[in-house]
Amino acid sequence: xxxxxxxxxxxxxxxxxxxxxxxxxxxxxxxxxxxxxxxxxxxxxxxxxxxxxxxxxxxxxxxxxxxxxxxxxxxxxxxxxxxxxxxxxxxxxxxxxxxxxxxxxxxxxxxxxxxxxxxxxxxxxxxxxxxxxxxxxxxxxxxxxxxxxxxxxxxxxxxxxxxxxxxxxxxxxxxxxxxxxxxxxxxxxxxxxxxxxxxxxxxxxxxxxxxxxxxxxxxxxxxxxxxxxxxxxxxxxxxxxxxxxxxxxxxxxxxxxxxxxxxxxxxxxxxxxxxxxxxxxxxxxxxxxxxxxxxxxxxxxxxxxxxxxxxxxxxxxxxxxxxxxxxxxxxxxxxxxxxxxxxxxxxxxxxxxxxxxxxxxxxxxxxxxxxxxxxxxxxxxxxxxxxxxxxxxxxxxxxxxxxxxxxxxxxxxxxxxxxxxxxxxxxxxxxxxxxxxxxxxxxxxxxxxxxxxxxxxxxxxxxxxxxxxxxxxxxxxxxxxxxx
Numbered sequence: 008x009x010x011x012x013x014x015x016x017x018x019x020x021x022x023x024x025x026x027x028x029x030x031x032x033x034x035x036x037x038x039x040x041x042x043x044x045x046x047x048x049x050x051x052x053x054x055x056x057x058x059x060x061x062x063x064x065x066x067x068x069x070x071x072x073x074x075x076x077x078x079x080x081x082x083x084x085x086x087x088x089x090x091x092x093x094x095x096x097x098x099x100x101x102x103x104x105x106x107x108x109x110x111x112x113x114x115x116x117x118x119x120x121x122x123x124x125x126x127x128x129x130x131x132x133x134x135x136x137x138x139x140x141x142x143x144x145x146x147x148x149x150x151x152x153x154x155x156x157x158x159x160x161x162x163x164x165x166x167x168x169x170x171x172x173x174x175x176x177x178x179x180x181x182x183x184x185x186x187x188x189x190x191x192x193x194x195x196x197x198x199x200x201x202x203x204x205x206x207x208x209x210x211x212x213x214x215x216x217x218x219x220x221x222x223x224x225x226x227x228x229x230x231x232x233x234x235x236x237x238x239x240x241x242x243x244x245x246x247x248x249x250x251x252x253x254x255x256x257x258x259x260x261x262x263x264x265x266x267x268x269x270x271x272x273x274x275x276x277x278x279x280x281x282x283x284x285x286x287x288x289x290x291x292x293x294x295x296x297x298x299x300x301x302x303x304x305x306x307x308x309x310x311x312x313x314x315x316x317x318x319x320x321x322x323x324x325x326x327x328x329x330x331x332x333x334x335x336x337x338x339x340x341x342x343x344x345x346x347x348x349x350x351x352x353x354x355x356x357x358x359x360x361x362x363x364x365x366x367x368x369x370x371x372x373x374x375x376x377x378x379x380x381x382x383x384x385x386x387x388x389x390x391x392x393x394x395x396x397x398x399x400x401x402x403x404x405x406x407x408x409x410x411x412x413x414x415x416x417x418x419x420x421x422x423x424x425x426x427x428x429x430x431x432x433x434x435x436x437x438x439x440x441x442x443x444x445x446x447x448x449x450x451x452x453x454x455x456x457x458x459x460x461x462x463x464x465x466x467x468x469x470x471x472x473x474x475x476x477x478x479x480x481x482x483x484x485x486x487x488x489x490x491x
Contacts, residue, residue, distance in 0.1 A: 008185040009221065010147060011059065012039040013092050014068035021110055022068050024131060028140035034188075035147065036221055038062070056095070063185040064104040064147045065096040070129060071111030090116070097122075103150045106143060151185045155281050157309050161288075164303035174302045175207040178285075179214035181274055181307070182225075186281040187218060191226045191322050192272040193260070196234030196242075196341055212241055220250040228258045228325050229332075229341060230270065231365065231413060239341040246334040258329035259340055261416055276319040283307060284314045343412035348374060348434050348444035350405035351393035352462055354469025359406075362421055363414050369407040371473040372434040372442060377403045381486070382452035386423060390489045391456035393466065394449040404475045407434065407442060415445075422447045460488040 014022050019041060026037050059065070069089065096105055107124040109115070110131075115124070125142060128135060162174045182190055197208040215225055246255040272285035288304040308314055332340050346369065353359045359366055378401035383394040395403050410418060419429065427447040434444050467483050 008034070008063045008147065008151060009036045009038060009061065011062040011065045011096070012037055012068065013065060013089060013096075014040065014070070015089055016041075018068050018070040018110065021070055021129065021131070025068070025108075025127075025136055025139065028133075028136040029143050032137070032140040033144040033147075034222065035144070037066075056099075059092075059095050059099045062100065063151060064106070065093075065100060066106050066108065066143065067093055067096070068108045068110065069113060069115070070109075071113045093119070101154075103153065104147075106146050108139075152281060155184070155186055155309070156181075156283075156307070159309070160307040162305045162307070170203050170207045171302045171305075172207065174305055175210045177307065178272070179210040181283055182211070182214040182223075183217045184274070187223055187274050188278060188280065189224045189226075189276065190215075190218065190274055191276060191319075192270070192285075193228035193230050193322065193325055194270040195231055196229065197238045199235045199237050208238060208241075212245060215255070216245060216248070216250070219245070219248070219252075219254050222254070224254045226256045226258070226322075226326070228260055228271075228322070228329050229413070230260045230325075231411075234341045236338050236342040239338040242341070243334045243337045246337075257332050257334075257337065258326055259332050259413055260325060260329045271318050271322050271325070273315060273318055273322060276315050276322075281310065282312070282315045283309055284311060284318050340412055344409045345412055345415055346442050346444040347408045347410045347418065348372065348405045348432065348446045349408060349469075350374070350379065350395060350403050350446075352465040352469070353408075354406040354473060355465045356469065356472055358465060358469075359408060363408070363410055363418060365411050365414055367409040369409050369442070370436060371475060372405060372407045372436045372444075374403040374405060374432060374434050374446065375401075377401060379403050379482075380452070381458045382454055382456055383426065383449040384453055384456065385459070385462070386426065388459055388462060390459045390462070391453075392458060392462060394452060395446065396452070404470065404473075404479050405434070406469060406473050407436070407444060426450060457487055457489050457491075460490045463488055 012022060012026065019039075022039055026039065029035065030037055067089065093105070093107075102121055103123075105122055107115070107119070107122050109124050109126045111129045115122075123146060125139065127139060131139070160177070162171065162177055165171055165173075181187065197204050199205050199208060219225060242257065245251065246257065270287050272283070274283035275281055284307075286306045286308070287302065288306055347366075349359065353362070356368065359368075374395060376397060376399060377395040378398040380394045380396045381391045382396070383392050385392045422429070427449055429445050430448055432444055432446045433441050435441055463483065463486055467480070470480055470483055
């Protein structure tokens with residue numbers, strides 16, 4: 008919460024006397040006019056209009072130390088420029104966000120009678136300053152809470168299949184709200200390939216950057232979806248910025264075969280200050296690629312302890328099933344791809360897309376110096392499954408899939424790293440291009456095994472879809488099965 012502190016130059020010592028007590032008793036960021044962050048008295052009108060709305064409240068110290076020419080019979084009043092700044096603050100922040108300290112014997116204009124004022128001594132003692140700090144903190148906390156959203160708010164999806172600008176506006180507003188101390192949310196990233204995506208991403212990044220700079224803790228669980236390298240690098244800059252001071256944490260959810268993941272957004276879970284829970288009612292696809300969901304209609308619920316506890320528990324479980332990523336690895340883990348050479352049933356498009364929906368088919372390729380074998384005992388079916396064994400002069404045909412790095416742990420789980428090793432190997436495409444791929448090779452083999460007919464049929468389907476050479480297709484069709 009940023010509070011602007013205004014006074015005359017004559018009252019600067021009084022401000023210096025009071026502010027340390029306020030800072031010690033609150034988590035406000037107090038910005039006096041002479042701090043160098045803002046120098047209102049030296050700014051133009053346009054500058055004033057630009058600066059004041061950046062604050063959440065304003066503290067005006069009006070003192071009899073600001074003496075005018077009393078020989079002319081004038082009362083002790085604040086200088087005109089202080090009145091001018093006070094008027095601008097009222098216009099932009101509202102009367103309820105303005106607190107005036109009246110120090111000494113001075114008069115205020117009758118038009119300001121509706122402001123909240125506290126009288127203080129010019130020569131304030133430590134005990135008085137401590138009590139005053141408590142009053143100041145209570146005033147601003149109450150004024151901010153009165154403005155905080157309550158009840159529920161629904162942000163509806165746009166009619167067209169596009170980014171929900173209203174949703175991202177509201178999300179950014181809540182992340183950077185003065186009452187926000189902790190923010191936890193899950194979801195995908197942004198593919199910054201369009202101007203609209205950049206606009207919406209910039210809203211969230213700007214809000215998170217501002218929130219981190221004022222001490223907000225942010226935890227994010229990345230659940231998948233299409234993310235560009237550029238966006239991952241922006242997140243890296245966000246996490247390593249000195250203003251963040253380690254308060255931004257990013258986790259990568261470990262993919263599961265069966266888990267259905269819903270996005271979660273929470274503010275101040277476990278706090279009695281003010282809380283927010285968001286429920287995504289619907290999403291839409293931004294492209295044909297699975298995992299490219301756009302925010303649709305969303306329900307924001309405020310100060311609902313039961314809902315916050317429930318979603319907080321879900322978020323904690325999601326975080327436990329995730330891997331924390333170091334900033335230097337953001338680009339590789341969020342936006343990197345791996346070429347996977349499949350030579351068994353994963354060659355079939357329907358099976359691979361069901362197992363790893365985010366995988367993209369590159370095309371057929373051949374692995375030279377290996378032969379196809381069915382010498383790996385099947386774990387989830389009868390008979391055996393495919394393997395590749397080193398053999399000079401032999402060739403294994405397969406299909407190359409481009410798999411996002413974040414989904415490789417899921418593929419490892421499917422292939423089972425207790426029975427296969429994942430190794431790097433170069434394969435050759437029909438166009439003569441050499442691709443570095445990941446290939447699963449059985450750790451231990453058993454001779455004399457045969458595959459089930461259903462397994463071999465799935466392999467053949469993938470081979471036909473890929474357009475393998477006729478002699479290779481003939482070899483697969485002649486392969487004996489358990490049913491023969």
